[in-house]
Amino acid sequence: MSFLEIRRLKKRYGALEILKGIDLTLEKGGFLVLVGPSGCGKSTMLNMIAGLDTISEGEISIDGAVINNLHPSKRDIAMVFQSYALYPNMTVEQNMAFGMEMRRVPKAERDAAVAEVAKTLQLGHLLKRRPSQLSGGQRQRVAMGRALVRHPRVFLFDEPLSNLDAKLRVDMRTEIKRLHQSTGTTIVYVTHDQIEAMTLATKIAVLKEGVLQQVGAPHEIYNHPANLFVADFMGSPSMNLITGKIARANGAASVMLERADGAPIALPAPRGADVGRLIDGQAVIMGIRPEAITDRDGADRNSTGVSMVDARVDVVQPAGSDTFVVTRIAGKEVTARMRAEIDVQPGQTVPFAFNLDKALLFDPASGARL
């Protein structure tokens, strides 16, 4: 039995169903990231785990005990909010000790716990300040300290980094990861940022419109997305999704991609797909990540399925470490990730190396991976 278990969880507001039956588990010490676009129900789910929202149907249990009807303060959880939610009238020290004060923990014990956490998070010199006297990053650390000080069974993070500027966000991401590694606590983390999800999680759950799309380890979600939505949502720049048709000849299948300015491209069907069940003339969507389309020399030498395609360069975007080259295939923009030192100009026709080991096929109607 897993540490945190969510069974057939539903949330309704009147006739509107926000969560449509979620099943999810998390082992002790795991880092679960709920990711999805705004309005997918991820924050609602976190609030339900915290007890701040009622459960319409289903069950949530921690360590084998159902917590559906427990008051938030009795669930032994701690939550870090997007706005930090520090009490403005209290000092950092009082903020961190407030939960223990409410639980009537003796003063000496409270002080010791605060001092210990302050040391871990390097907050010692800030203890006497009020939240208004702190910078964004410091407030974030205090909010984490306030959660940490109680040694809860489960930590809940509600988009904790979205109010920080880009650089600080990366720093705090590292800090959260380090915190998880050193304390080994169980964390449920909500974000709409797929990079945060990839870097932090031991397990990612992708949500869309209240339905769980896929659950799995980060590399699984990234390399084997269950459907078009997950494929498109995870990864930046996002996966190239090109519409094509299957052509079968002599037992082998290939994908035909139409082009406005030239002959159609024929690529062998990716081996990741269930080739045997592909039908001649079947419409498919081929998904291939930008890093699987490279220049000739940048292609993966261990790959067995590299195909060269000549295409006209539309836009060149140097990003420093790489250069993203955009072309058009089958009426869609296709982004390739080439080496930084590559010399291509818009308007040129250059070879693109497609690593078909990494390509996937999707059914356009259902969106499911084939």
Add this chain to the structure above:
Amino acid sequence: MSVDALAAPPQRDPSRSSLTTRIVIYGLLGFFAIVYLLPLVVMVMTSLKPLDEVTGGNMFALPREPSFDAWTKAWGTTCVGLTCEGIKGYFWNSIKMVVPAVLISTMLGALNGYVLTKWRFAGHRLVFGLMLFACFIPFQSVIIPMAVILGDLGQLGNFFTDNLGVSLGFGNPTVNLVIVHTVYGLGFTTLFFRNYYEAFPTELVKSAMIDGAGFFQIFWRILLPNSAPIFIVTVIYQFTNIWNDFLFGATFAAGDQSPMTVAVNNVVNTSTGIIEYNVNMAAAIIAAAPTLLVYIVAGRYFVRGLMAGAVKG
């Protein structure tokens, strides 16, 4: 001067036209400030003159020998109705009425605002709407029903006096006025606090809930300490209204239990003897002093607080 400037057609000097505008603006402001302040000036000057100088001289003339005799008389020995012990007793009547009425109505308003924004229940909009309605009920229309209720409370007081020896405050005119002003002020205080708490981050309340704080602990420890601006606005508003009220005071309290406003009226409207204008003016200034003081001390928070409540709601 450059050639270009000479060649160009003569233009109006922008600094001169702005000077004219300024003179007009400040002239008008000054004029209306004088018009507004003149009555107070006349009151203060009259109160500092002896009576023969008031009746024999010019209203705007400065006092020849300023003295506070009229003030001491107004405070200590002037006749209010039939007793001649000054207005000091009535001043304390007003204080005893205003302080509890302001504090109770403000605290209840804060509690209402807290519940109406952070502990929403089915029909919370209707309840708030009905409370808002209380702001628009004219004083006159509630006097008779209020009198009936206060009469019943008086009966209860008599019952307690007969059986326990103490009335427990029921039927006491000051207590009655506190009740009346609290009930009447609740609509306003609730409106102020609801609008303020509407913009108050709900995540703080959620966080406190997870921390294990209860309903009143969240109110006391989280909301109230962060409500200073709206608290000051409400206190000023309630203090001014209750202190200045005449109608309820004249209706529900009588004789030496009357509040200050009623007493000043009784000083001024005396139908016997000569009219002591200097004493009347001193009494009127004393009656107005506390509200003035409250504005001077806390006035800068008033504008700030009004804005705080107004931006979102």
